[in-house]
């Protein structure tokens with residue numbers, strides 16, 4: 001591993017928010033220009049998992065941890081085959097990455113994959129700005145892309161919004177594939193890929209589940225063609241209000257009362273399938289240290305989050321839905337946002353956060369066991 005004194009580190013870069021606030025720093029990763037929704041992540045570790053999480057498609061991620069890149073880049077931790085963030089913002093990149101698994105430095109990897117970033121800016125000031133004004137569009141410009149501020153601001157203001165964005169098909173697999181069960185095969189699950197992270201089928205495979213990952217465009221017929229014991233809807237990018245197709249497939253699954261589990265985007269889809277609305281949070285939840293209460297047991301767990309939207313469901317009453325009674329099973333203790341839903345009259349539930357824990361604490365791993373219990377009960 002060589003010390004990273006790459007040319008980009010000396011190239012000026014500028015970050016322009018859609019409200020005109022501007023930060024000047026140095027290029028990090030690729031030199032050029034990029035746009036997206038500016039969001040901040042509070043995770044102090046797990047940057048490889050963050051960068052490769054397809055749910056970050058079209059987002060520029062600001063790291064609140066000041067030192068990023070310390071452990072370089074390895075070939076084991078990515079959650080998908082490429083980096084999905086559209087831009088990356090760090091305060092103080094590691095000059096000398098050091099880890100026994102590291103194959104290269106983070107700035108080399110960003111450059112290799114053409115991801116434009118910026119370093120050397122006050123990420124605390126930027127994060128406070130986003131927290132007060134809300135997530136908003138942003139552009140990063142370096143090298144020859146730098147122009148006068150009015151020109152750059154006009155480009156940022158012309159970039160697409162996250163609200164109303166329908167992005168799953170851009171990140172999901174085009175062809176179905178199977179993740180085999182580890183050890184004895186006990187169940188078959190059809191997993192609708194809306195932007196799935198690699199660790200999710202892995203967590204199921206570890207529990208004896210053979211996972212058939214299906215494209216976002218899969219129909220209910222495609223789902224039932226694999227003869228599933230359970231159906232799973234994954235995480236994914238974009239605005240759940242646009243996800244009409246997965247909502248209709250999920251409704252077909254609810255009609256048949258097949259055991260159902262959803263994570264993140266999958267939770268928002270369940271919310272919509274039950275007739276609840278979804279809405280955009282001011283600045284979202286992103287990080288690996290968010291407190292959530294499981295209201296079915298009262299236990300509090302520390303959890304990994306990455307969501308900018310949430311389900312609008314009543315916290316303190318059981319709701320009547322076309323698929324029986326439903327309730328909010330999990331709630332975020334920071335802001336009372338709905339973090340999980342469960343049906344009381346059939347085997348279906350979902351969470352807004354990330355029990356696959358990549359990166360993140362493993363407190364919520366029991367949710368995969370809950371899914372297995374539902375499938376066991378169905379078979380008994």
Ligand SMILES: NC(=O)CC[C@H](N)C(=O)O
Pocket residue numbers: 055234235236237238239240263264265266306307308309310
């Ligand atoms: N990780 C996810 O599945 C994110 C879901 C959705 N795109 C959101 O931002 O809320």
